Amino acid sequence: xxxxxxxxxxxxxxxxxxxxxxxxxxxxxxxxxxxxxxxxxxxxxxxxxxxxxxxxxxxxxxxxxxxxxxxxxxxxxxxxxxxxxxxxxxxxxxxxxxxxxxxxxxxxxxxxxxxxxxxxxxxxxxxxxxxxxxxxxxxxxxxxxxxxxxxxxxxxxxxxxxxxxxxxxxxxxxxxxxxxxxxxxxxxxxxxxxxxxxxxxxxxxxxxxxxxxxxxxxxxxxxxxxxxxxxxxxxxxxxxxxxxxxxxxxxxxxxxx
Numbered sequence: 001x002x003x004x005x006x007x008x009x010x011x012x013x014x015x016x017x018x019x020x021x022x023x024x025x026x027x028x029x030x031x032x033x034x035x036x037x038x039x040x041x042x043x044x045x046x047x048x049x050x051x052x053x054x055x056x057x058x059x060x061x062x063x064x065x066x067x068x069x070x071x072x073x074x075x076x077x078x079x080x081x082x083x084x085x086x087x088x089x090x091x092x093x094x095x096x097x098x099x100x101x102x103x104x105x106x107x108x109x110x111x112x113x114x115x116x117x118x119x120x121x122x123x124x125x126x127x128x129x130x131x132x133x134x135x136x137x138x139x140x141x142x143x144x145x146x147x148x149x150x151x152x153x154x155x156x157x158x159x160x161x162x163x164x165x166x167x168x169x170x171x172x173x174x175x176x177x178x179x180x181x182x183x184x185x186x187x188x189x190x191x192x193x194x195x196x197x198x199x200x201x202x203x204x205x206x207x208x209x210x211x212x213x214x215x216x217x218x219x220x221x222x223x224x225x226x227x228x229x230x231x232x233x234x235x236x237x238x239x240x241x242x243x244x245x246x247x248x249x250x251x252x253x254x255x256x257x
Contacts (some may be wrong), residue, residue: 007062011071018078027085031231035155036093037077039100041239044073045246046108050102053254054111074079076103080200102244112253122177122252129172129249133165142163155226156216162241163208169248171201177256183244208241 022029051064063072074198080099084092110178112118137160173179181187186204215237219230226234 003058004062004065004068005113006066007059007065008071010059011063011068011075014075015071015078018075018082022078022082022085025082025085027081029081029228030093031226032093033096033230034082034228034231034235036096037098037100038155038158038235038238038242039104040077041235041242042075042104042246043076043100043107044069044105045243046111046250047073047248048243049250049254050107050111053251054115081157093119095160108246108250108253115254118253119256122256125172126169126249126252129168130165132172133161133168133245136164136168136205137161138208140213144213155231155238159211159215159234159238160212160242162238162245163212163246164241166207166241166248167205167208170204173248173252176203177252178202179252179256206245212237212241 009118025195047064047069050065051061051069056064077096077100080096081092084095089095104127137157140160142159174181174190181190189204189207190200195199197203215234219226219233
């Protein structure tokens with residue numbers, strides 16, 4: 001317990017210090033830069049899965065637990081912005097997005113290889129969940145393209161894809177890999193769907209799609225411009241789906257034999 005408290009305190013101090021430095025250096029954070037942080041939510045998902053499946057102790061265990069892991073990742077992003085600003089790099093958004101993707105892949109990949117637990121059937125079903133999510137997202141976006149895409153662009157699609165991926169990974173985990181749903185809200189929806197219809201997983205998918213589209217509808221206020229606040233809300237909405245989705249994919253790879 002004391003290690004978790006110390007980890008949280010260190011992470012809090014770090015993010016406050018870097019945020020103060022960014023403000024002191026007058027680093028301008030644009031809406032595009034904020035949107036580019038979306039892949040870093042995947043890093044959070046990977047880290048949480050590692051914390052739940054890989055034996056750890058001390059401060060290391062505290063750093064990969066919620067909510068400390070959120071502060072750690074925020075510190076990494078803010079630190080990256082500070083370095084890029086000091087190096088006078090112009091395309092901060094691209095570096096932010098690319099580094100987030102590479103970090104998630106590297107950390108997740110190294111963890112899976114280190115545990116030597118990866119099974120080919122997990123690889124196949126993880127790939128199936130991703131492909132299925134891409135297909136469903138494409139179909140939904142085609143149906144609502146005129147209403148949403150002109151406003152939200154790729155970020156609107158990212159919100160929808162993240163929540164669909166959460167649903168497909170959850171469904172494949174339950175139906176094909178023998179996992180259980182630990183989130184009480186998701187579990188309730190799935191159990192309700194199983195009780196009143198043919199599939200709780202399908203109901204969960206429909207709920208996730210509906211929730212994502214409602215978020216886009218609420219933020220569909222300006223068809224020509226999205227301010228930083230709206231972009232931030234869209235990123236958070238997408239992260240709410242991306243974190244559990246990536247967590248599922250990573251946890252399957254690390255734990256299923």
